[in-house]
Amino acid sequence: MATPQRVHVVHTFTSDPATVVAKLSEHENLGPVFGAKIRRVRDGDTSRNGVGSTRSLKIGPLPAFHETTTVAEAPTLIEYKITKGSPLKGHWGRQILTPTADGGTQLDYTIGFDVAIPGAAPVVGKVLQVAISKGLPKLTP
Template identity: 35%
Template sequence: MAQQNIKLQQFFAAPRSVVFRYFSDHEHFGRLWWPARCKVLKLAASNEPGGVGSVREMRIGTIRFQETITAFEPERSIEYRVTQGGPFKNHVGRMHFSEVPGGTQLDYSIEFDSRWPMVGNFVAGVLHTAWLRGVSGAVDRLASRSA
C-alpha cells in the first residue's frame, strides 16, 4: 500500500503564541476538519492540556478514530498519531509553527498508509478539501483576536 503524504501551509496574521494556543486546543483543532466532530477523551497530565499524552476522538459519520499527542514543544510544534480506529495505518500529523514577518507560518504534514486499496487517494483528497474549508475560519478568528 502506498503511503500518502499531504503538505499544508498557512499564514496567520497573528503572533505565534496565539496560533499555537489555538491549534493545541483539541476543540479548535476539531473545528478545522468539518464535518468531523472532536471529543476530548484524555487531557495531558502536564500544564498543557493538549500536550503529550492527551487523546481526542475524531468522528466522521460512522468512522471513529483516536489521535494521541506524541510530541509537544510549546509555540513550536505538535505531533500526533492515530492510535485507534480509522481507515488508515501509520497516520502521523506534524505541525510546525514559525514566526514570520507579520505573523505565523504553519507547516503541517500528514502521512498515512491506507488499510484498503484505492482508499488512500480519496482520504487524502477529503483531508485536503476539509483543511481548506476549515482553516479559512481559523485565519479570520485569529486575525480578529490579534487586531
C-alpha cells in the same frame, strides 16, 4: 515516519505563533478545521494539551477515532498520531509553526498515512487536503 500517502497544507495566520499554537493544541477548537465532532478523551501527561492528550473525532457516518499528541513544543511544533479506531494505518500529523516578518505565523502541516484498500489512499488524501485547506481559515486565533 514512513507512510506512502502525504497531505501537505501551508497556511498563514495573522496572529503570532504562541497564539496560534494555543488555538491548535486546544482539541475543542478543531471541529471546524476537520469538519468533525471533537471530544476531549484525556488531558496530557503534564499539561492539558501536552504529550498524551487525546481527542476523539467523529466525521460524518464514520466511526469515531482517537488522535493522541506525541510531541508538544509550544510555540513551534505539534505532532500527533491516531491511536484507536481508524481504518488509516500509520497515520501521523506534524504542525510546524514559524513566525512571519509581519508578526504572523506560517503553519506547515503534513499528514502521513496508508489505507488497507488498494488505491484508496490518494482519494482520502485529496479529501483531507481540501477539508483542511478550507477549515484552517475558520480557526481565527
